[in-house]
Amino acid sequence: MSLLEAEHVKAYYRVREGFVKAVDDVSLHLDRGVIMGLAGESGCGKSTLVNTLMLNIRPPLYLIDGRITLDGNLLSKMDKQTLKKKVWGVLVSIVPQSALNALMPTQKIIDLIKDIVHAHTDISDSEIVSMSRRRFEELNLPVEALNMYPHELSGGMRQRAVIAISTLLNPKLLIVDEPTSALDVSTQKQVLKLLVDLRKAKIIESMIFVTHDIAVLRQIADRIAIMYAGKIVESASTDDILYNSKHPYTYGLINAVVTPEPEVRKRGLISIPGEPPNLLKPPSGCRFHPRCPYAMDICRREEPPLVEVGEGWTVACHLVASGRR
């Protein structure tokens, strides 16, 4: 059985002009032990989707529809207090996008940890201290950081402290939301290494990693889901996405990646024309059709169905559905 199952999830932002359909009918399965990458342009709903998956939403964002099950628990029917007590921090944790400011500024790291652990279990303070020390050692983080205030830590260190704090109670699923975009490459690599080590040490089972940087996903993800304009358009193993992608958008994204590699230099720079749509009024039919080089009549009219093209490989594109690709 998979760890996370999301079916037909819709999450909209209510604004004065109507609804922003940031997540629109998304279904997603995540197996145990898998690191899944979620990629797409900014504003395509990636961040909203992962926060919705753990029901970490506040107005003006609302869950409109859908069923979300995590480790046998039906999250979409729980109220917030139950989620906070039983699920968040214990079954699923998030490393937020703004991890640099995520730590309570006027409290030592260890005091924040104590508050979090006390929220879920009854262990004594001294046990929490020794437990945190052990965990920091295990993850090669300096133990002294526990007795420091957030502002005394460097950006990369703060980022890694947040990851350690999020996984202190060994959640089954860790959601990581664009953690590295503000870091320089060497710090980024350390953070990524820490995330991989978490799974190796069996501290977490699975992870969803959100980023716009496919080269980063390449390094750590087993599977990649591509999101466009509030929908998942393709989902497959990292290698399939990289070498055999079926959706024109996936293909475009991969080709837009610029890394210092001879292959890239040979292939040249290619970009996807146009701009991502406004999710207040998404285009009809396939949402990608205005930017798609292969758009057909049907693409403007009908939404493409999600088709399974291989073992754990789904694509939503009329080209694939009609067998032309």
Add this chain to the structure above:
Amino acid sequence: MLLEVKNLTKIFTVGFLRRKEIVAVKDVSFNVKESEFVSLVGESGSGKTTTARMILRLLRPTSGSVVFRDRDVWSLRTLNDLRWYWRQVHGIFQDPFASFNPLYKVDRVFYQVFTLLGDNDVDKESLVNEALKEVGLRPEEVLGRYPHELSGGQRQRLMIARCYLLKPKLILADEPISMIDASTRAGILQLFSKLRDEYKTSIIFITHDLGLAYYVSDRVLIMHKGSIVEEGSPEEIMEHPQHPYTKRLREDVPLLYRKWSGF
């Protein structure tokens, strides 16, 4: 030589009674030839933006000089001399939203620079329209709008269109695509190459992304903690990095077709 940067140093002083000195740029020297594409690579805080502003004559260096076509840029005093300089050397910045005064329509960035061209008898409108077409924008789509009504990509293209209008000899582009989606970066990057190819414009391209630098440049400068630590052709830098910082940078950049060991 088009541009010579000689021993450029910038020290910021903070505090009043207890003065503290921060060395942002330390003894930086390099040259740029006509129609050359030079990349300046470094992470945030390495001093690359400070360097760019000093070259653009927007920030006074503590010491050292910037010489453009044998004239010391920081000895230019009159508004006329300055206009001459900015007509030849223009800049593009990282945040395409911050580059526009939010209170005015985007057209302002074009009509502002006609004073630099110094010719009043031109058909301004058609020049602007032409420049917009060069960067792949339809005039009716963008003119008369406010910056917040346009996307990041459109705004940055407008900034490049301003350069097409001026056709400067040198463009300093400070992280011009780092705030733009990866999927549309290439299109904007190509506009710089086109300027270089068509008008022999030299480009100093400032970036934290070694991949981009490797792809577009004739020469790469690596900047670390305020100094240039290595200089060479993209191939030299990638294949035989000398400085430990360059080596680390190269190793830590995530690649698409190669996986890191230990992951």
Add this chain to the structure above:
Amino acid sequence: MSPIMRFILRRVGFLFLTFIVFMLIIFALPRAIPGNPLSTLLSQLFQQAQANPELIKAVYKRLMDEFGVGKPVHIQFIDFISRTLRGDLGTSIAFYPRKVGEIVAAYLPWSLGLLIPATLTSWIIGNSLGALAGYKRKSAVDNLMLPVFLTLSQTPYYWLAMILLYVFAVNLGVFPIGGAYSSGRIPSLTFEFIADVLSHYILPFLSIVLSAMGGWAIGMRVMVIYELGADYINYADSLGLPDRKLLRYVFKNSMLPQITGLALSFGTILGGSLITELVFNYPGTGYLLFRAISTLDYPLIQGVFILLISTLLLANLIVDFVYAYIDPRIRTGYLGE
């Protein structure tokens, strides 16, 4: 040197500088405003002591001395400062030959006894209510409280004092109509006297607390709204921290700026409470100041201001100590560099 020591030393230096600047202003004013200084004092003097030419001569000589006539200006100023620092604030005209220092000293305790408890009470109540309004933002509670806060914060203390006095003392007769204690009573440490003082205390105290409260509440409300949306709160929330813990975080971080605000607003509150004393005939420095102004007793006016400002700067320093102790960012040298 520890960061906390450095912070405190810097604040001490700054407050001392402020004191010197203030002394300079006091020193310069009578000398800068044309036609004013000694002539006014003297004409005042003649009115006061017409009958006694000997007295006039004595007072005149004394004033000339204290004013430093004939000496270079900078020497005058140094004399002025050193006399003040030694505690000599000159001689009053209206109460000749009493020294200004001893007169003010008799009135100051009443003012401070009113000001300090009222400020702290308004600070605590205002901040708590403001935090509540911010937390329950856009609810009925908030919608009801906000207009009240806004109005209270713009209500002069003394006008509120007039209304309270009119309603509770004049009309309802619940409280005495003024003074610090009933006339005829002799100050003593008996139960009756203390009860009498308290019954005179309540209305002035209330009018200051009520009007000062509004400003604190508004400030705190905005702070809480900002902090509630902060990244660290969202993160702690997403890890399942209970709401009351989150609130405590928000409260703690919103409180820190309010402590600095406390130091800054002592002065404003003092200004208001001085005038409130007038309304209640309360024998504090405000009452004294009013008399000094109406008799143009400049040495006394100066003395009142010097003592009040010194007290305020001292209060600032105490608040700085408290703040440095509470905010870890100062303890570790992160802020205040």
Add this chain to the structure above:
Amino acid sequence: MVSQLIRDLLRIKKFDLSVAIFSSILIIGLVGPIVYEVDPVKMIGPPEQPPSEKYPLGTDSYGRDLLAQLLHGIRNSIYIGLTAAAISLAIGVTIGALSGYRGGVADSSLMLITDVVYALPSIMLMMLIAAYLKERNPIFVALVIGVTSWPWVARAVRSQMLSLKSRDFIYMSRMAGLSDIKIIFEDLIPNMASYIFMAFVLLMSGAMIAEAGLSMIGLGVTRGVSLGIILYWAQLLESVRRGIWWWFIPPGACLVALATSLLLLSTALDEYFSPRLRGG
């Protein structure tokens, strides 16, 4: 752009309410003395009359008409408030802008001065200065209030300036060869306009309250009427203890309404211009 801004603002209830209150009192103060032609400082009837048809707000202990006093008082208080706010704003904006724009030693020294003045309570400085002025006409009072209440404006403008100065569009204008003066007037000032307006509104409410405070302690205008002066007379002649409520309630209520409407206005603007307070 401007018409859109006004339309957006009109949608905010707080904005409408505050503008309505303030402008109606303002109009009363402007038109009132013209329509109601009674001399506010002349004895026109028996003393201490309660409100009646003949004397709509009653008379004071000298038999002077209190409605006439109130109408002139409103006018003068607003006049003093406006003038004082303009003076403070001019000083505060100049010092703050200079400090933020120039930076370096100029900045440090200007801010040291500002901090020192800020640490001295403005109401005390006002009293101190006013005590030495024998003749205090409205302009002098406004000046005294104005020169003591600017420090917070200077600090706020400085921080605005600092954040604006390093925005890229300033560089864009400089690279287009615009002169410093043009940049200040086309790029910097317009972007601070909403902020400066809010500061003005707050300064004005503060100045009107300060005027009343000065008057109460005996340091208000020496000739003429203001809201504070009415309260001063009411206090001096023991109106509260003698139950003459019509003497001290109307001027105080007007003052509170004026000051509160201005505070409400700045709150509304603040919510409009800082999105974090606006949203749900």
